Amino acid sequence: MKAVQFGEHGDRDVIEYGEFPDPDPAADEVLVDVKAGALNHLDVWTRKGLPGVDLEMPHIPGSDAAGVVEAVGEDVTRFEPGDRVTVTAGVSCGECEFCRDGDPTLCYRFNILGEHQRGVHAEQAAVPEENLVPVPEGVDWEVAGSASLVFGTAWRMLQTRADVEAGEKVLVLGASGGVGHAAVQIADHAGCEVFATASSEEKLRYAEECGADHVIDYESDDFADEVAEITGRRGVDVVVDHVGKETYPDSLKSLARGGRVVTCGATTGPNPGAGLDRIFWNQLSVIGSTMATPGEVDDVLELVWDGTFEPRIREVLPMSEAARAHELLEDRQGFGKVVVKPDSEF
Ligand SMILES: [Zn+2]
Numbered sequence: 001m002k003a004v005q006f007g008e009h010g011d012r013d014v015i016e017y018g019e020f021p022d023p024d025p026a027a028d029e030v031l032v033d034v035k036a037g038a039l040n041h042l043d044v045w046t047r048k049g050l051p052g053v054d055l056e057m058p059h060i061p062g063s064d065a066a067g068v069v070e071a072v073g074e075d076v077t078r079f080e081p082g083d084r085v086t087v088t089a090g091v092s093c094g095e096c097e098f099c100r101d102g103d104p105t106l107c108y109r110f111n112i113l114g115e116h117q118r119g120v121h122a123e124q125a126a127v128p129e130e131n132l133v134p135v136p137e138g139v140d141w142e143v144a145g146s147a148s149l150v151f152g153t154a155w156r157m158l159q160t161r162a163d164v165e166a167g168e169k170v171l172v173l174g175a176s177g178g179v180g181h182a183a184v185q186i187a188d189h190a191g192c193e194v195f196a197t198a199s200s201e202e203k204l205r206y207a208e209e210c211g212a213d214h215v216i217d218y219e220s221d222d223f224a225d226e227v228a229e230i231t232g233r234r235g236v237d238v239v240v241d242h243v244g245k246e247t248y249p250d251s252l253k254s255l256a257r258g259g260r261v262v263t264c265g266a267t268t269g270p271n272p273g274a275g276l277d278r279i280f281w282n283q284l285s286v287i288g289s290t291m292a293t294p295g296e297v298d299d300v301l302e303l304v305w306d307g308t309f310e311p312r313i314r315e316v317l318p319m320s321e322a323a324r325a326h327e328l329l330e331d332r333q334g335f336g337k338v339v340v341k342p343d344s345e346f
Helices: 041-048 148-161 178-189 201-210 223-230 248-254 276-281 294-305 319-331
Strands: 002-005 016-019 029-038 066-072 084-087 124-128 132-134 169-172 193-198 214-217 236-241 255-263 285-288 313-318 337-341
Touching: 002 319, 016 319, 029 084, 041 319, 132 294, 148 178, 148 236, 148 255, 148 294, 169 178, 178 193, 178 201, 178 236, 193 201, 193 223, 201 214, 214 223, 223 248, 236 248, 248 255, 248 276, 313 319, 319 337
Parallel strands: 169 193, 169 236, 193 214, 236 255, 255 285, 313 337
Antiparallel strands: 002 016, 029 066, 029 124, 029 337, 066 084, 084 132
16 A cells, blocks of 8 residues: 655655555454545654654654545454544553543553554554544545544543633634634634634634634734733633643733633643743633543534534645645644545545
């Protein structure tokens, strides 16, 4: 089969699309003919190399993909050849205290398909049964292959970790990114008053289409000042921050008394000042969140399949242009998900 792959970490030119040994599914695995799969920022991090993550080379990237079941291992019970499926990338041990307690995202051995082990951007992928979710007829492959990671992540952040309630004010930073545009839709659907930041007029208009009530251009305005002005100096109840060091001080500043910031990443750096003075005086909470449980993924994908939520597809490229897909992510142009498809499906 053909697969997107790289034999060493580095710049975009390490990415190739070429022959790779056909996957041989284990007893608990499903062989999937991949139709389409989105990229995520972690594909860029993985290509560049992450501290403490030692990959088996060559590595196949990709945490999101959807396709058709080609064959199943002997222990697989939920799927059969011909079924339409999408991948959910979180892998857990199933045995530790957190797995047994029902929250595999806290697993001691938690890892992500495509990041810590071979991913799914190939003509075929052997995926553990528990990492697949059925996709109904009528859902486009591009949509089916783009929703799981970002909508799952944003759903857990808002529904489980921040536990948002209707009427609360929620600020989503970087609303043009994958998690951002999902968070805007989820907060709007939860009945929240949604504030969103983005960096251009076009992205701000799209954030409004996704459900933002107030949009702030972070290139030209200080977003904490804007939030203070719009809310009459009260601030918002929740900030969704995946930007990190660059935004964290203003995220704390944007919060109302008793507010909470929920983070799922730190693209611009992991170690801003803690801001303890603001945290204790205003009684703020800083909440971490990673990926989503299978149940959370099921819940949010139901709402993608019925059209309540819509992953925006920015661009669809053949897998042979995976390097170009990385360039689109790194340049932060445009809105929504970049999708690749096997060249044979193009
Ligand atoms: Zn575990």
